[in-house]
Amino acid sequence: MKRKVGFKTLGCRLNQFETDALASKFVNLGYDVVEDSKDTDVFVVNTCTVTNQSDQKSRYVVNKALNQGHGGMLIITGCMANHHKEQLEKRYPNAYVINNDQKSAIPQLVEAHFNKEIKPSNDHKGGVFSYAPAAETFHTRSMIKIQDGCDNYCTFCIIPKVRGRAVSRSVDDILENIRQVVSFGYKEVVITGVNISRYNDNGTNFSALLKQIVDLDLDFRVRISSIEPDSFDDEFFELLKHPKITPHLHLCLQSASESVLLKMRRMYTYKLYQRIIERLRTIDPLFNITTDIIVGFPEESVADFQQSLDAVNEMQFGHVHTFKYSKREDTRAARMTNVVPEKEKTKRSEELRQVAVDAKIKYRKQFIGKTQQVLIDTVKDGYSKGYGEYYIPVKIAGKLKKNQLYNIQILDMENDSIDPCLRAKIVE
Amino acid sequence: MERFKKMNKQAIIMSKEVPVANKIKTDLHEILDIRYLTDSTFVLRIEKKELDFEAGQHVCVGPPNGIHTREYSIYSAEQDDCLEILVKEVENGLVSPSLKKLQKGGFVVVEEPVGYFTINKNLPANQKYVFIASGTGISPFHSFVLSKPDLNYTLLHGVKYAEEAYEADAFNKEDYVLCTSQESKGDYNGRVTDYLKTNSFGKDAHYYLCGNCNMIHDVYDILEEQGVSTDNIHAEVYF
Ligand SMILES: Cc1cc2nc3c(=O)[nH]c(=O)nc-3n(C[C@H](O)[C@H](O)[C@H](O)COP(=O)(O)OP(=O)(O)OC[C@H]3O[C@@H](n4cnc5c(N)ncnc54)[C@H](O)[C@@H]3O)c2cc1C
Numbered sequence: 001m002k003r004k005v006g007f008k009t010l011g012c013r014l015n016q017f018e019t020d021a022l023a024s025k026f027v028n029l030g031y032d033v034v035e036d037s038k039d040t041d042v043f044v045v046n047t048c049t050v051t052n053q054s055d056q057k058s059r060y061v062v063n064k065a066l067n068q069g070h071g072g073m074l075i076i077t078g079c080m081a082n083h084h085k086e087q088l089e090k091r092y093p094n095a096y097v098i099n100n101d102q103k104s105a106i107p108q109l110v111e112a113h114f115n116k117e118i119k120p121s122n123d124h125k126g127g128v129f130s131y132a133p134a135a136e137t138f139h140t141r142s143m144i145k146i147q148d149g150c151d152n153y154c155t156f157c158i159i160p161k162v163r164g165r166a167v168s169r170s171v172d173d174i175l176e177n178i179r180q181v182v183s184f185g186y187k188e189v190v191i192t193g194v195n196i197s198r199y200n201d202n203g204t205n206f207s208a209l210l211k212q213i214v215d216l217d218l219d220f221r222v223r224i225s226s227i228e229p230d231s232f233d234d235e236f237f238e239l240l241k242h243p244k245i246t247p248h249l250h251l252c253l254q255s256a257s258e259s260v261l262l263k264m265r266r267m268y269t270y271k272l273y274q275r276i277i278e279r280l281r282t283i284d285p286l287f288n289i290t291t292d293i294i295v296g297f298p299e300e301s302v303a304d305f306q307q308s309l310d311a312v313n314e315m316q317f318g319h320v321h322t323f324k325y326s327k328r329e330d331t332r333a334a335r336m337t338n339v340v341p342e343k344e345k346t347k348r349s350e351e352l353r354q355v356a357v358d359a360k361i362k363y364r365k366q367f368i369g370k371t372q373q374v375l376i377d378t379v380k381d382g383y384s385k386g387y388g389e390y391y392i393p394v395k396i397a398g399k400l401k402k403n404q405l406y407n408i409q410i411l412d413m414e415n416d417s418i419d420p421c422l423r424a425k426i427v428e
Numbered sequence: 429m430e431r432f433k434k435m436n437k438q439a440i441i442m443s444k445e446v447p448v449a450n451k452i453k454t455d456l457h458e459i460l461d462i463r464y465l466t467d468s469t470f471v472l473r474i475e476k477k478e479l480d481f482e483a484g485q486h487v488c489v490g491p492p493n494g495i496h497t498r499e500y501s502i503y504s505a506e507q508d509d510c511l512e513i514l515v516k517e518v519e520n521g522l523v524s525p526s527l528k529k530l531q532k533g534g535f536v537v538v539e540e541p542v543g544y545f546t547i548n549k550n551l552p553a554n555q556k557y558v559f560i561a562s563g564t565g566i567s568p569f570h571s572f573v574l575s576k577p578d579l580n581y582t583l584l585h586g587v588k589y590a591e592e593a594y595e596a597d598a599f600n601k602e603d604y605v606l607c608t609s610q611e612s613k614g615d616y617n618g619r620v621t622d623y624l625k626t627n628s629f630g631k632d633a634h635y636y637l638c639g640n641c642n643m644i645h646d647v648y649d650i651l652e653e654q655g656v657s658t659d660n661i662h663a664e665v666y667f
Pocket residue numbers: 335336337486498499500501502513514515516517518520521522523524525563564565567664665666667
């Protein structure tokens with residue numbers, strides 16, 4: 001009988017990339033791979049610790065699996081495992097709590113466990129880039145990890161402490177990884193990392209890497225995932241005009257108040273951010289800019305918050321991920337005293353969410369009548385769904401082929417009040 | 429889960445292993461010397477070991493027996509064979525008061541140097557720099573100037589009292605402007621921001637700002653009014 005491994009992934013795309021790569025490795029070892037803990041021999045929870053809520057969610061997933069009777073091997077990995085290793089080991093004595101830098105060695109660890117060679121609390125060496133490219137994953141897009149860690153030291157962020165120092169994967173390795181996943185049939189690669197704009201491999205910076213990626217003589221499109229707006233050069237903007245690069249960036253803003261940005265120790269000003277958006281919209285007036293905004297950061301005044309609200313309209317964001325500021329112990333912001341009361345934070349985040357939804361709907365409406373190329377990732381009864389170049393969800397009536405690109409024309413938009421899909425028909 | 433069943437195992441090719449772990453390296457470093465500059469401010473000179481750095485970077489330092497560290501800009505020059513940090517004891521602070529209690533021959537925990545507040549190597553050799561510091565924010569500029577003696581710079585140092593002109597002889601007299609806000613013993617009586625409003629250094633200079641964020645915020649505004657592009661402004665916020 002084949003052994004079964006289940007995965008649950010929380011948090012960022014980097015975690016998703018790592019889960020996909022692990023899942024693929026397990027398939028290669030002859031395991032069945034599923035997306036929950038039911039009837040599994042091994043359940044891997046790839047946790048996140050970016051907010052207190054992520055900690056809670058991660059614990060909830062582990063507890064749920066145990067409450068539902070998971071009796072197999074339990075592996076807790078990801079950033080929460082780095083940050084709260086001892087606590088987790090105490091609370092879940094039968095679990096393996098695996099640091100990020102050993103995460104890629106999980107398949108070897110599982111094999112060793114079933115061979116009775118080890119017990120929990122083992123120390124396997126992995127390395128942050130030791131992931132095989134995933135032939136088949138939980139996603140239609142293949143994520144390509146180019147970098148890990150961050151040296152920015154934003155005052156609210158625990159990531160440098162848990163992911164460690166910035167380290168870049170070699171150019172050759174990345175190009176090889178892309179060649180492989182494209183040969184597996186992937187049509188889109190997503191460039192991921194903790195802070196990809198700081199990519200630097202022996203003098204090759206992010207733009208220079210991107211140039212080598214688009215120069216690969218293969219048929220695929222490139223999506224750049226979450227990126228910090230602090231070190232773009234002219235070459236980067238030039239490259240965004242390349243047909244292989246999709247017109248979408250998730251450009252983290254966090255706040256539109258200059259004084260809050262300084263208190264956060266962000267490496268850019270709102271003015272710089274505005275200039276970047278201007279340049280992007282000159283390249284393509286519909287360029288999709290999605291972002292993260294934190295509300296209720298210590299000392300955020302009503303006027304500071306208003307600037308973030310105004311920015312949502314001004315920037316015409318395609319999507320805003322609103323975070324209520326949550327204190328992370330051991331960060332500089334945790335030691336700031338003038339905090340915003342919880343009730344006020346909730347009020348502000350609701351207000352921002354509403355403005356963000358309105359902006360999203362306004363942004364999406366501009367696509368009605370336009371044509372796009374959609375990569376299908378879901379086929380359900382009666383309709384197929386996917387994302388176009390601009391990373392906006394599109395539904396098409398009928399059963400289409402998954403992981404195929406289709407030329408479509410946008411007809412109208414659903415009435416969903418929060419995340420309306422565009423509706424489209426196929427065109428030649 | 430259909431797609432997993434269909435998976436073509438042959439297609440999976442192992443990628444090259446890249447055995448890089450990016451854990452933050454910490455080590456104990458001996459305190460070689462302590463220079464007390466004022467009642468609250470001192471320079472810790474510590475063993476360098478193999479820690480190479482670029483002027484402007486910082487290290488996280490903490491007492492040897494605790495779990496807490498704080499960031500401190502490196503005060504010494506890149507080529508020195510020891511590391512120095514300039515520390516001000518913050519009242520009711522956690523780490524700075526315990527660093528002040530340490531003695532020569534004792535140890536501190538030091539993490540590897542890190543940070544992007546460095547001189548851009550692509551700028552021309554005769555580039556004009558304006559360094560603007562408040563309090564111990566002078567530390568990275570001390571390192572810049574000692575590491576690169578030919579820098580073309582003006583340093584504005586904002587403090588309350590003239591005694592806080594920490595080891596100012598390291599700078600050329602004509603390039604250093606001590607702005608004292610609470611007494612008139614400095615080169616200029618008032619805040620750095622007041623000085624900057626009446627003394628502009630032009631759009632082509634590169635401005636490096638270091639210290640508390642209120643000063644940095646105000647300087648940004650003044651420079652913007654003077655037409656300086658944000659591309660030419662670099663900031664390191666301490667608190
Ligand atoms: C990149 C970077 C470089 C730094 N370099 C230096 C340096 O070269 N020299 C140096 O002395 N400090 C420097 N700092 C500040 C330093 O890291 C600590 O914050 C400082 O020593 C106080 O730490 P603490 O544990 O004693 O106080 P904490 O317990 O952390 O803080 C107590 C309170 O004091 C406030 N505070 C922090 N620093 C100061 C200050 N200097 N004056 C007044 N109030 C303050 C904080 O906002 C906080 O509310 C730097 C900070 C950063 C982010």
